[in-house]
Amino acid sequence: MxxxxxxxxxxxxxxLMKLRPLxxxxxxxxxxxxxLDISACPGSGKTTLVVAKLxxxxxxxKSTTQGLCILSHTNVAREEIEHRLGNTDVGQRLLxxxxxxxxxxxxxxxxxxxxxxxxxxxxxxxxxxxLTFSARKRALGGRRHAILAGFLERHHISMESLRITHADFDxxxxxxxxxxxxxxxxxxxxxxxxxxxxxxxxxxxxxxxxLGKELLAxxxxxxxxxxxRFPCVLIDEMQDTxxxxxxxxxxxxxxxxPDICVMRVGDPNQAIFEQExxxxxxxxxxxxxxxxxxxSFRFDSSIAALANGFAFTAIVPVGLVxxxxxxxxxxxxxxxxxxFPDDDTAGVLDAYGQLVLQHLxxxxxxxxxxxxxxxxxxxxxxAQMRAAHHPKTVSHxxxxxxxxxxxxxxxxxxxxxxxxxxxxxxxxGATAKRGIELIAAGLAQMANLLSPPVPFRGRVRLHQHLEExxxxxxxxxxxxxxxxxxxxxxxxxxxxxxxxxxxxxxxxIAAVIGGGNQQAADTNAFLAWTAPPDETQYVxxxxxxxxLNHYRYQHQGAHVDIKLGSIHIAKGETxxxxxxxxxxxxxxxxxxxxxxxxxxxxxxxRCDNDAKRKRLMEMYVxxxxxxxxxxxxxxxxxxxxxxxxxxxxxxxxxSGWQIHHI
Numbered sequence: 001m002x003x004x005x006x007x008x009x010x011x012x013x014x015x016l017m018k019l020r021p022l023x024x025x026x027x028x029x030x031x032x033x034x035x036l037d038i039s040a041c042p043g044s045g046k047t048t049l050v051v052a053k054l055x056x057x058x059x060x061x062k063s064t065t066q067g068l069c070i071l072s073h074t075n076v077a078r079e080e081i082e083h084r085l086g087n088t089d090v091g092q093r094l095l096x097x098x099x100x101x102x103x104x105x106x107x108x109x110x111x112x113x114x115x116x117x118x119x120x121x122x123x124x125x126x127x128x129x130x131l132t133f134s135a136r137k138r139a140l141g142g143r144r145h146a147i148l149a150g151f152l153e154r155h156h157i158s159m160e161s162l163r164i165t166h167a168d169f170d171x172x173x174x175x176x177x178x179x180x181x182x183x184x185x186x187x188x189x190x191x192x193x194x195x196x197x198x199x200x201x202x203x204x205x206x207x208x209x210x211l212g213k214e215l216l217a218x219x220x221x222x223x224x225x226x227x228x229r230f231p232c233v234l235i236d237e238m239q240d241t242x243x244x245x246x247x248x249x250x251x252x253x254x255x256x257x258p259d260i261c262v263m264r265v266g267d268p269n270q271a272i273f274e275q276e277x278x279x280x281x282x283x284x285x286x287x288x289x290x291x292x293x294x295x296s297f298r299f300d301s302s303i304a305a306l307a308n309g310f311a312f313t314a315i316v317p318v319g320l321v322x323x324x325x326x327x328x329x330x331x332x333x334x335x336x337x338x339x340f341p342d343d344d345t346a347g348v349l350d351a352y353g354q355l356v357l358q359h360l361x362x363x364x365x366x367x368x369x370x371x372x373x374x375x376x377x378x379x380x381x382x383a384q385m386r387a388a389h390h391p392k393t394v395s396h397x398x399x400x401x402x403x404x405x406x407x408x409x410x411x412x413x414x415x416x417x418x419x420x421x422x423x424x425x426x427x428x429g430a431t432a433k434r435g436i437e438l439i440a441a442g443l444a445q446m447a448n449l450l451s452p453p454v455p456f457r458g459r460v461r462l463h464q465h466l467e468e469x470x471x472x473x474x475x476x477x478x479x480x481x482x483x484x485x486x487x488x489x490x491x492x493x494x495x496x497x498x499x500x501x502x503x504x505x506x507x508x509i510a511a512v513i514g515g516g517n518q519q520a521a522d523t524n525a526f527l528a529w530t531a532p533p534d535e536t537q538y539v540x541x542x543x544x545x546x547x548l549n550h551y552r553y554q555h556q557g558a559h560v561d562i563k564l565g566s567i568h569i570a571k572g573e574t575x576x577x578x579x580x581x582x583x584x585x586x587x588x589x590x591x592x593x594x595x596x597x598x599x600x601x602x603x604x605x606r607c608d609n610d611a612k613r614k615r616l617m618e619m620y621v622x623x624x625x626x627x628x629x630x631x632x633x634x635x636x637x638x639x640x641x642x643x644x645x646x647x648x649x650x651x652x653x654x655s656g657w658q659i660h661h662i
Contacts, residue, residue, distance in 0.1 A: 001061060001062055001063055001066060001231055001232065002033060002057060002060045002061055002062065002232070003060045003062075004033070005030070005031045005032075005033060005056055005060065006031075007027075007031075009030075009031075009056050009059070009060070010022070010027055010030045010031060010056070012056075012059075013030070013052045013055050013056050014052070016055065016085075016088065016090075017048070017051070017052055017055070017084055017085075019048065019052065023295075025291050025292065025293050026045075026049060026293060028291050029049060029053065029291050029293075030049070030052060030053055030056060032263075032291075033261060034261060034289075035255050035260075035261055035262045035263070035289060036263050036264075036289055036290070036291060037238070037263075037264045037265075037284060037285035037286050037289055037290040037291070038263070038264070038265040038266075038285075038290070038291050038292075038293065039266070039267060039268060039284075039285045039290055039291070039292045039293070040265065040266070040267055040292075040293040041267060041269075041293060041294050041295070041296050041315060041320055041321075041624075042267065042270065042296055042298060042621070042624035042625075043296035043297055043298025043299060043574065043624065044293045044294075044295060044296050044297065045297060046265060046266075046267075046293070047076060047077070047080050047236075048080070048084075049265075049293075050077060050080075050234065050236055050265055051077070051080050051081055051084050051085065053234070053263075054068065054070065054077075054081065054094055054234070055085055055088075055090045055091070055094070057232065058090040058091075058093045058094045058099070059090045059093075061093070061099075063098065064098060065098055066098055066228065066229060066230070066231055067097070067098030067099035067100060067229070067230060068094070068099045068100070068101075068230065068232050068233075068234065069099075069100050069107070069229075069230035069232070069233045069234070069253075070099070070100070070101040070102075070233075070234045070236070071102065071103065071104050071107055071233070071234070071235050071236070071249075072103060072104070072235070072236035072237050073103060073104060073236075073237050073240050073241075074103065074237070075102070075103060076236075076572070077101055077236055078095070078101045078102070081094055081095060081101070082095070098229075100230065104235075104241070104245050104249070105127075105205055105206075105208065108208050108209055108212040108248065109127060109208050111222075111226060112208075112211065112212030112215045112216065112222070112248075113203075113208040113209075113211035113212050113215070115215060116167070116211050116212070116214055116215035116218075117201070117211060119215075120167075122169075122198075122199065122201060123200075123201040124201045124203075125200055125201030125202055125454060125455060126201065126202055126203070126455045126457075127203050127204075127205060127208060128202075128204075128205075128455070129160070129204045129205060130411075130448075131202060131448060131455050132197055132202040132203055132204050133159065133160055134448070134449070134451070134522065135196075135197035135200060135202040136159070136162075136193040136194060136196075136197045136202075137159075137193075137522075138451060139192065139193045139196035139197055140189060140192070140193045142521075144189060145159070145193070147189075148186060148189045148190060148193070151179075151180075151186045152179070152186075152190075155179040157179065162178075162190060162193075162194060163176075163194075163204060163206065163207055163210075164194055164198060164203070164204075164207045164210055165210065166210070167210055167211055167213075167214035169194075169195040169198040169199050170191075170195055171191060171195075172191055172194040172195045172198060173187065173190060173191050173194065178190060206244075209244050209245070209248060212248060213248065216248070216251060216252070222252075223251060223252045226252050226253075227252070227253065227257065227259065227260050230253070230260075231259065231260050231261065232260065232261045232263075233253045233260065233261070233262045233263070234263045234264075234265065235249065235262070235263070235264045235265070236265050236266070237265075237266050238264040238265060238266035238284045238285075239266040239267055239268050239269075239270055239271040239284055240266070240270075240271060240272075241284070255286070255289075264284055264285070266284060266285075268284055268285060268312070268313050269311040269312050269313055269315075269617060269620050269621075270571060270617065270620070270621050271617060272567070272568055272571065272614060272617050272618055272621060292315075292316055294315045294316065294317070294318070294319070294320060294321055295321035295322075295323045296320065296321065296322055296323060296324070296624070297323050297324060298322075298324060298574055298624070298626075298627055299322045299324050299624070299626060299627055299628075300322045300323075300324045300325075300326055301321070301322040302322070302332070302333075302335065302656065303322055303335070303623070303624070303626065303630050304319075304320045304321055304322030305322075305656060306335060306623060306630060306655070306656055306657075307320060307620060307623035307624050307630075308320040309596055309599065309601070309602045309603060310593075310596055310603075310616055310619045310620040310623060311603055311604075311620050312603060312604035312607065312613060312616050312617055312620065313603065313604065314602075314603045320624075324627060331359070333359045333360070333628055333629050334355075334359070334658040335629065335630045335631065335656065335657060335658065336355055336629075336631045336632075336657065336658045336659075336660050337631070337632045337633075337634055337652060337657045337658070337659055337660065338351055338352065338579075338631065338632065338633045338634070338660050338661075338662055339634055339635075339636055339639070339649075339659065339660070339661045339662065340633060340634075340635060340636065340662040341635075341636055341662075342390065342635050342636055342637050343387065343390055345390075345391050345396055345397045345633075347662045348397055348579075348581075348633045348662060349372060349397060349398060349551050349553065349562055349579075350553050351660060351662055352372065352553075352562065352577075352579045352631055352633070353370075353551075353553025353555070353560045353562060354553065354555060355629070355631065355660075356370055356553075356560050356562075356576075356577050356629065357553075357555055357558050357560055359628075359629060360576060360577060360628055360629060362558070364576050364628065365560050365576065368574070368575065368576035368627065369563055369573065369574075369575045369576065370560055370561065370562050370563065370575065370576055370577045371562065371563045371564070371565065371570065371573075371575045371577070371578050371579065371625065372394075372397065372551070372562050372563070372564045372565075372578075372579040372580075372581055372633075373394075373564075373565055373566065373567045373570050373578060373579070373580055373581065373622050373625070374393065374394035374397075374564075374565075374566065374567065374580075374581040374582075374583040374589075375566075375567050375583050375585065375589050375615065375618045375622075376392060376393045376394070376583035376584065376585050376589075377393055377394040377395070377401070377403050377564075377565065377566040377583075378393060378403050379393070379395065379403055380392050380393050380395070380396075389584040389588075390584075390635075391581070391582055391583060391584070391635070392583060392584040393583055393584075394564055394565070394566070394581060394583065397564070397581055397633070398551050398564060400551075401549055401564050402548060402549055403566075411441075411445060412442070413525075413526075414525075414526055414527070414528055414530050415442045415443075415445075415446055415506070415526055415527055416494075416499070416528075416529065416530045416532075417442075417530065418438050418439060418441060418442030418445075419438075419439060419442065419487045419494075420530075420532055421438050421548065422434075422435035422436070422438035422439045422442075422487055422488060423435065423487060423488060424545060424547065424548070425438060432488050432489075435487070435488050436463045436484055436488070437461075437462055437463055439463075439483065439484055439487055439488075440458070440462040440463040440465075440466050441458075441462060443466065443480075443506075443509060443510055443513060444456055444458045444462060444466070444513065444514075445526070446506070446507075446510040446523055446526055446527075447510040447511070447513040447514030447516060448514060448516075449510075449516075449520065449522045449523045449526055450507075450510055450511055450514055450516025450517050450518065450520045450522070450523060451516050451517050451520050451522065452514035452515045452516035453515060453516075455514075456513060456514035456515075466480065466513060467480075469512070469513055470509075470512060470513070473512050475508075476508060476509050476512040479505050479508065479509055480509050483505075483506070483509070494532060496529040499529050500529065503527050506527070507519070507523065507527075510523075546561045547561070547563075549563060549564050549565060550562065550563050550564070551564060562579070567580075567618045567621055567622045568618075570621075570622070570625055571621050573625055574625065574626075574627060575625045575626045575627070576626065576627055576628050576629065577626050577628060577629035577630070577631070578622060578623075578625045578626040578629070578630055578631070579631040579632070579633060580619070580622045580623070580630075580631070580632050580633070581633050582633055582634055582635050582638065585611075585615075586611060588635060588637075588638050589615065589618075589619075589638075590632065590634045590635070590638040591635075591637070591638035592612070592615055593615065593616070593619055594638060594639070594640065594648070596616070596619070597632075597652060597655065598648065598651040598652065598655065599651065599654075599655050604616060632657075
């Protein structure tokens with residue numbers, strides 16, 4: 001498929017992408033055409049190297065019917081190719097047939113799940129969790145659904161957690177751990193709901209693996225066909241591959257098959273998940289076929305020294321290396337631990353903001369994220385909150401934090417949530433385009449809540465799509481345009497009475513868009529009134545309001561917006577400064593990690609269970625986000641018993657931390 005890769009090819013791509021001189025390990029990866037694992041530390045330029053590798057392969061690729069298969073958990077690789085190589089010939093080649101670039105879900109859906117559904121006589125209506133949940137609810141009806149949901153809740157299970165475990169849609173829960181037997185009414189009701197929705201073509205994202213597995217079981221030759229179609233496979237972010245995903249990929253693209261090349265890229269020390277998931281037993285990296293990249297361009301040696309001991313797998317040969325060059329005259333930035341009282345987090349974010357303003361250049365603050373991250377960020381019911389667990393979640397440092405808003409596919413809970421976000425975008429943006437798209441997205445979600453005969457599927461330019469749909473209905477189109485004007489350009493303050501009065505007109509617009517039932521009760525909660533955020537103080541100060549989940553600290557005419565969020569969601573990001581927050585899950589985060597902070601433990605040797613392993617990896621991921629400043633917020637009691645706290649503080653100082661008591 002490919003001519004041998006020579007040094008000239010590597011020099012060509014370095015010139016094309018304007019890469020800095022590459023060391024031996026990076027050049028070895030770019031030049032290899034054998035099955036190989038790449039273990040790359042945070043900030044090592046992994047994504048850039050992957051794109052460079054693909055550019056070389058595309059340039060030398062011969063076949064017009066067989067191609068490269070590039071898989072990951074996100075579309076970062078495709079986006080990076082479009083950004084770095086979009087205007088080049090090799091970039092255009094990579095983005096079209098015979099090559100395939102998508103998520104692992106996208107691959108399984110296209111080549112396994114959809115063919116199985118078609119061959120089995122089923123349609124595919126939507127692969128979407130929320131639409132599937134709605135279809136299951138409709139299958140049962142309101143009363144039966146409520147009874148089943150109540151039964152599951154008593155067993156600490158939600159309806160939304162149910163998944164098809166078998167490709168026979170008459171027995172979709174076969175082999176599952178449903179809390180009652182197959183002959184019970186509740187089991188039958190749940191099976192009916194899941195089965196009926198599946199027969200109508202509705203599936204949750206992770207259920208496509210069940211369908212894909214069924215195709216491979218029924219037609220073993222599919223694996224050979226896919227190996228012939230894709231003789232070269234690159235899997236990015238391999239450390240996040242679950243057991244189910246890894247088993248399926250291994251069954252199709254065996255790394256022991258000499259006729260194909262399988263390259264896996266990732267960092268075994270960053271294997272954390274937003275949801276609980278079972279890690280793959282097909283270990284990554286395979287040390288017998290592995291190239292390691294241990295130096296990071298993101299941060300300097302001071303952050304590398306603090307983070308190195310938290311790598312679960314020790315980084316060879318000499319540990320994590322920080323290669324960010326410090327400019328001449330640049331002062332040493334004090335990486336700081338903020339110690340706060342057990343019951344009082346007030347002042348933590350302000351102290352952090354003051355430190356940022358004191359030590360980071362204004363231009364860096366304005367252009368690079370300043371963040372505060374926690375391992376636990378979900379909403380906690382105050383009735384279930386014990387004082388000894390405080391602070392338990394990110395919102396205990398700032399009550400206005402909205403946990404769901406940082407999700408990649410976040411959808412506001414209400415239509416007004418979309419409209420408020422649209423108004424913020426119109427205020428801070430140079431154009432109204434982003435605000436208009438948010439209004440269109442809210443109406444599209446509402447259209448699907450009206451139980452249309454088929455799901456409404458918007459295109460990328462959603463506002464333009466809605467304009468085309470509404471073109472034949474002058475009343476609805478006029479109302480839609482008036483709604484945009486009212487949300488984005490009206491100075492009138494929205495109140496509950498005017499919102500309630502406008503609900504019927506909004507229902508009509510959404511019904512025309514999707515063809516659903518204008519009076520569907522499922523939209524009641526989505527149309528509920530919610531008060532707008534108070535942004536008057538920022539208008540008076542002549543400043544744009546901070547974005548959602550950004551805490552603003554102001555001091556002597558300067559300000560910094562601190563983005564709060566989850567460690568899991570921040571993985572892969574680069575920040576100017578990162579504050580890691582104390583949270584609670586079985587134990588307080590830093591209390592469990594104190595032996596590592598004090599240097600008594602190194603790496604994963606003392607992690608004897610999954611909870612400890614996960615916590616260590618979360619810490620490592622968070623510590624390797626910042627370029628300049630790393631901080632921790634630790635509750636006083638996490639330092640240990642009162643009589644030993646001074647010794648704890650001394651050991652932390654000796655490890656390189658500045659201590660700040662709040």
